[in-house]
Amino acid sequence: MNGTRNWCTLVDMHPEDQAAAGRKTYAMVSGHSTGHSLASELVESHDGHEEIIKVYLKGRSGDKMIHEKNINQLKSEVQYIQEARNCLQKLREDISSKLDRDLGDSLHRQEIQVVLEKPNGFSQSPTALYSSPPEVDTCINEDVDSLRKTVQNLLAKLQEAERQHQSDRVAFEVTLSRYQREAEQSNAALQREEDRVEQKEAEVGELQRRLLGMETEHQALLAKVREGEVALEELRSNNADCQAEREKAATLEKEVAGLREKIHHLDDMLKSQQRKVRQMIEQLQNSKAVIQSKDATIQELKEKIAYLEAENLEMHDRMEHLIEKQISHGNFSTQARAKTENPGSIRISKPPSPKPMPVIRVVET
Incomplete structure (x- = not known):
């Protein structure tokens, strides 16, 4: 088109x-x-x-451009998800390095505090700086074990969240690729339907030209019939008994009979061509209905893609929120449970499908 x-x-x-x-x-x-x-x-x-x-x-000349624009937008969304994953990996590494530094600083401060608690703030020998009472060593070991367990728990939770995010991302990419294939197939089918409609329109135009030519010939034959009838009436009105005139009259009658047969044949051909034209018009209307159904299918696929994008954005927001809560309060499990109990929901309303167009039938009376 x-x-x-x-x-x-x-x-x-x-x-x-x-x-x-x-x-x-x-x-x-x-x-x-x-x-x-x-x-x-x-x-x-x-x-x-x-x-x-x-x-x-x-x-519909702009459907292909709109479809390509939507595909490019989906590719940019996939690239954004990849960048978000890299940011999460980097954040995990930063958290691990920060926890390691905090653990080393805590041990160093505890050693300095033990040294300051000595009389006069100094030990009697160079090795006294690294020696402490058994109670202090026990307290330090307990703090170190507690910090290590906390770090291990946090890393395990972070890895679990990363695996969940990776699985969701893979599922999203599979679904997205499937919808893209379906959209491309629908677009190809739509293009084929449009090509067939154009071919039908060309055939209808050719039939119109033929009908016009046949109508012109029909009018010319009617004019000849009228002329023959007028000449025959003139010959009959003259009351001529000449054999030549009788032969001429018989010849004219034969010509009139032949012309009438031709007119009858042309009338049959005109009716046949008119039936073909009506059938072509009905086929064009059915093709338009098929194109509208394909457009509705493409619209539904676009709505599903938008819904998946909204779910992916919501999942990304949840991950950021969980990581912030994990760093600030150290209560990742409680917040994760609260998130799973009260998930957000996004509802996308489906627009009403287009009404099918009426089928027009031309009936000759």
């Missing part, structure tokens, strides 16, 4: 001398209009003897 809309008109045409015969002849005219993607309109001519049905067709 090229973004423009073609409209076809079926015109009910009555000859001047056959207005009371009860037959209808349809002609199709192509043109351009603006409005909805597919609509119909019934219009009467100025003299009130013609009925025109307009059918509007519209393509």
Whole structure:
């Protein structure tokens, strides 16, 4: 589709001398209009003897660009998740180094405090700085063991959170790739449908040109029939007994009979072509309905992708919150339990699906 809309008109045409015969002849005219993607309109001519049905067709040229834009946005989101994972790894290393430094500083302060508690603030020998009573050594060992256990617990919890984040990230990437494949398949099917619609429109245009040519030939044959009938009436009115005139009259009668057979044959061909045109219009409308269903499928996939992105952002916020609580209060397990008991929820409302367009059938009376 090229973004423009073609409209076809079926015109009910009555000859001047056959207005009371009860037959209808349809002609199709192509043109351009603006409005909805597919609509119909019934219009009467100025003299009130013609009925025109307009059918509007519209393509979708910006779907491919929008789809590529969404794919690029999803790739940037995946890159952002990778950067967040690297930041978490770096933060874990910083926490480990900080805990190691705090442990060394604590041991050094305890040794200095033991030295200051000696009489006069100094020991009697150079090795007294590193010697302490058994009670002090026991207290230091207990503090060191407690700090080590705390560090090990924190590191274990951090590794567990990292593994959970990694598994969620892998699941998200698998789901995202599956949705991308489905979106690409839907886009390819939509492109095929649009190509087929364009081919059908070209065939309809060719049929319209043929119908116009046949209508012109039909009018010319009707004019010849009228001329033959007039000549025959003139010959009969002259009451000529000439054999030549009789032969001419017989010849004219034969020509009139042949012309009538041709007119009857052309009428049958016109009816057949009109049926083909109506079938082509119905096929075009069905193709439009298929395209709309594909658009609805693509919209649902986009909504699922947005929902997964929201869940990923919420998970990232939870990780940051848990790490901050872990560093500030050292109560990671309590906060994690509170987070699991009261998770946030994001609801994305689904827009109403587009209504199917009515099917228009042109019936000859």
